Amino acid sequence: MILPGGKTVYVEMKAPGKPLAPLQERWKRKLLKLDQRHYKIDSAEDIERFIDEVRDI
Structure with a gap:
């Protein structure tokens, strides 16, 4: 996945x-x-955790 700023x-x-x-x-x-x-x-909890972590990158 490519995030804003090219990360x-x-x-x-x-x-x-x-x-x-x-x-x-x-x-x-x-x-x-x-x-x-x-x-x-592999779970809804993982999705939430991923979103929270990626939001801070």
């Missing part, structure tokens, strides 16, 4: 309770090493 965050949308696939885990690790933000969203 980026990476989001994985999953079914409730489902883990990231191995390839998604590898990408997550790569992104975190590059100081990028990565979010796994």
Whole structure:
């Protein structure tokens, strides 16, 4: 997702309770090493938390 000002965050949308696939885990690790933000969203609570965090970026 590209935010105002050109900042980026990476989001994985999953079914409730489902883990990231191995390839998604590898990408997550790569992104975190590059100081990028990565979010796994699988619930309404995760969506609210994501919105709150991204609003402050």
